[in-house]
Amino acid sequence: MLRKPFFIKLLHWEYWSFNTVYGPIIPIWLVLCARARSFFFFSASNPTIMNGGFLMESKKQIYDLLPEGFYPRTLFFALPAKGECVVNAVRTAGLKYPLIAKPDVGGRGRGVRKVNNEEELVGYSQESALDFLVQEYVPFANEVGIFYVRMPGESKGRITGIVSKEFLAVTGDGVHSMRELVMQEKRFILQLPALEIMFGSRLNEVLQAGEKRELVPYGNHARGAKFLDHSHLADDALLNAMDELCRQIEGFHYGRLDIRFESWDLMKQGKSYSVIELNGAGAEPTHMYDPKHSLFFAWKEIIRHWYILFRISRRNHKKGIPYMSFSEGRRMFRENSEFEKKIARLYV
Numbered sequence: 271m272l273r274k275p276f277f278i279k280l281l282h283w284e285y286w287s288f289n290t291v292y293g294p295i296i297p298i299w300l301v302l303c304a305r306a307r308s309f310f311f312f313s314a315s316n317p318t319i320m321n322g323g324f325l326m327e328s329k330k331q332i333y334d335l336l337p338e339g340f341y342p343r344t345l346f347f348a349l350p351a352k353g354e355c356v357v358n359a360v361r362t363a364g365l366k367y368p369l370i371a372k373p374d375v376g377g378r379g380r381g382v383r384k385v386n387n388e389e390e391l392v393g394y395s396q397e398s399a400l401d402f403l404v405q406e407y408v409p410f411a412n413e414v415g416i417f418y419v420r421m422p423g424e425s426k427g428r429i430t431g432i433v434s435k436e437f438l439a440v441t442g443d444g445v446h447s448m449r450e451l452v453m454q455e456k457r458f459i460l461q462l463p464a465l466e467i468m469f470g471s472r473l474n475e476v477l478q479a480g481e482k483r484e485l486v487p488y489g490n491h492a493r494g495a496k497f498l499d500h501s502h503l504a505d506d507a508l509l510n511a512m513d514e515l516c517r518q519i520e521g522f523h524y525g526r527l528d529i530r531f532e533s534w535d536l537m538k539q540g541k542s543y544s545v546i547e548l549n550g551a552g553a554e555p556t557h558m559y560d561p562k563h564s565l566f567f568a569w570k571e572i573i574r575h576w577y578i579l580f581r582i583s584r585r586n587h588k589k590g591i592p593y594m595s596f597s598e599g600r601r602m603f604r605e606n607s608e609f610e611k612k613i614a615r616l617y618v
Contacts, residue, residue, distance in 0.1 A: 273453075273456060273459060275459060275460055278456045278459060278460060279460070282456075282561070283564075283565045283568070284491070284497075284559045284561065285460070291565070291568065292572070294569070295569050295572060295573060298573055298576065299576060302576060302577070302580045305580070305584075306580060306583065306584055306587070306593070308593040308594075309596065309599055310593055310594035310595075310596070310598070310599035310602075311580065311583045311584065311587070311593050312324050312551040312552075312579055312583055313551070313583075313593055313594035313599075314583040314584075314586040314587045314591040314592070314593055315523055315524045315550065315551045315579055315582050315583045315586065316521055316522050316523055316524060316525065316550045316551060317521045317586060317591045318335060318520050318521030318522070319331070319332060319335070319521065319522070319550045319551075321551070321594065321602055322550055322551035322583075322594075323525055323548075323549060323550015323551045323552055323553070324550065324551040324552040324602075325552055325602055325603070325606045326375060326602060326605055326606050326609065327375070327550065328374050328375060329372070329374050329375070329376075329403060329547070330344070330346040330374050330403060332548050332550075333548075335519050335520060335521070335522065335548075336518075336519060336545060336548065337515070337518045337519075340515055340543075340544065340545050341544055341545045341546070342370070342405040342406040342407070342408055342544055342546065343363065343365060343405060343406045344403050344404070344405035344406075345359055345360065345363055345365070345403065345404045345405070346374065346401070346402075346403055347359070347395070347401065347402055347403070347404065348401045349398070349399070349400070349401055351395050351398070351402070352395070353391070353392030353393075353395040353396055354392070356391060356392070356395045356404065357388050357391055357392060359404075360388075360391065360404060365404070365405075365406055366406070367385070367386055367387055367388075367407075368384050368385060368386045368407045369384070369385050369391065369404055369405065369406065369407055370382065370383070370384055370385075370404070370405050370406070370407050371383050371385050371391065371394045371398075371402055371403070371404050372402060372403055372405075373398070373400040373401070373402050373403075373613070374400065374401040374402055374403055375400065375401070375609065376400070376613060378490060378491075378492040378493075379488050379490030379492055379493040380492075380613050380614070381398070381400070381402075381613065382488050382490070382493075384407065384487050385404075391404070399612075400613070407487075408530040408544045408546060410530040410531050410532045410542065410543070410544070411532075412434070412530065412531050412532070412533070413434075413435045413437075413489035413528065413529065413530050413531075413546075414432060414433065414434050414435065414500070414528075414529050414531065415431075415432070415433040415435070415489075415526050415527070415528045415529070415556050415557070416429055416431075416432055416504075416508075416512060416526065416527050416529060417429065417430045417431040417432070417525070417526045417553065417555055417556075417557070417575070418430075418512050418516055418524075418525065418526070418527060419523065419524050419578050419582065420513075420516060420517075420522075420523050420524075420582075421523070421581070421582060421585060422523055422582060422585045422586050422589060423585070423589075425513070425517065426509075426513060427509070427512065427513055427516060428509070429501075429504035429508065429509050429512060430501075430555065430574070430575065430578065431499075431501050431526075431555045431556075431557040431558075431571065431575075432499070432500045432501045432502075432503055432504055432557060433497045433498065433499060433500065433556045433557040433559070433560070434497075434498045434500045435489030435495045435496070435497060435498070436495060436496040436498065437484055437486060437487060437488070437489060437494075437495055438457075438458060438461060438484070438485045438486040438493065438494035438495060439482055439483060439484040439485060440452060440458075440477070440482070440483055440485065441477070441480065441481065441482045441483075442476065442477020442478050442479055442480065442481040442482075442483070443477075443479050444476065444477070444478055444479040445476065446476065447473065447474045447475060447476050448469075448472070448473045448474070448475055448476075448477065448483065448485070449462075449473040449474060451477075452465060452473070452485075457494060457496060458494055460494070461485075461486065461493065461494040464493070465485060465486075468485075469485070489528065491556065491559055496561070497556055497557065497559040497560055498557075498560050499557040499558070499560035499562070499563065500557070501557055503534065505538075507538040507539075508534075508537070508538050510538075511537060511538050511539070511540045512527070514540055515527075515540075515545075519548075522548070522550075523582045523586070524550065524551060524553075524578065524579055524582050525548060525549050525550040525551070525553045526548075526549045526553035526554070526555075526556065527545050527547075527548055527549075528545070528546050528547040528548075528549070529543050529544065529545055529546065530543065530544050530546055531543035531544075551579060551583075554572070555571045555572065555574075555575050557571070558571045558572070
């Protein structure tokens with residue numbers, strides 16, 4: 271019974287809905303709004319990112335802010351996008367398979383797909399109902415989310431949290447099918463409907479003993495990745511590397527960088543890593559989702575980061591960066607609500 275999805279979600283707060291987790295602490299958010307005299311003060315946190323990176327921001331526009339060489343080579347395609355045109359653009363750019371395709375606006379890993387050849391890329395182009403990106407697949411085995419903040423006018427920032435990610439993968443024993451292996455791990459059981467769509471009958475394959483198969487190559491909590499709090503690894507060398515990068519991102523002061531990297535030592539030297547996502551004001555301190563942490567720890571981390579966001583936004587506002595108007599904010603939330611309904615229907 272405890273392996274049924276309902277009970278798995280009920281007994282592990284990390285799977286609770288946004289409203290359930292955030293609802294009890296909303297009064298604190300409202301206090302910050304009152305102090306800022308704006309419900310949408312967060313828009314001033316990262317003035318070069320649409321809406322401060324809180325909602326509805328374009329991934330392509332964010333990549334354009336990053337210095338070349340620090341993120342995967344990326345192509346943008348607006349709808350309607352013919353499959354043959356997408357394939358030709360990829361050929362011309364010299365991108366090699368496998369590639370990652372994903373919506374330009376999105377979240378929770380929805381619509382992200384690894385495409386292994388031209389046929390799969392054409393299929394993604396035909397199925398996509400949103401403007402999308404095609405980018406190089408970063409082959410580094412490790413993925414981490416580094417939460418970085420820097421007060422406006424200061425050259426030195428801080429790392430306020432680090433989350434390491436274990437992808438959804440199974441290891442064969444020569445006896446059980448991949449489906450049966452998935453059913454042995456509660457975290458994976460929740461992903462079974464999506465895995466059935468992705469793999470179909472291939473889930474019945476029996477892997478050889480010791481053979482590891484990565485089923486979801488994305489470090490996303492909603493796609494089955496396990497998040498581990500490795501904030502203790504935030505030393506001076508890592509901060510120096512992040513400072514070196516983030517000072518080059520105009521107007522970026524608050525958010526989480528999701529990074530694929532070869533090794534900690536090389537990343538601390540500013541080598542062999544790639545920023546696959548940059549999340550702004552709407553970024554969560556995802557290290558809180560480590561299964562060892564309680565809901566009370568999560569509330570503490572959320573509130574701590576809200577206060578940092580408030581301080582950064584207020585300082586930028588005092589320097590002349592306007593807050594989003596009430597009508598603009600309402601429109602942003604309305605558009606996001608409509609978008610969430612649409613993307614939930616369209617993508618696994």
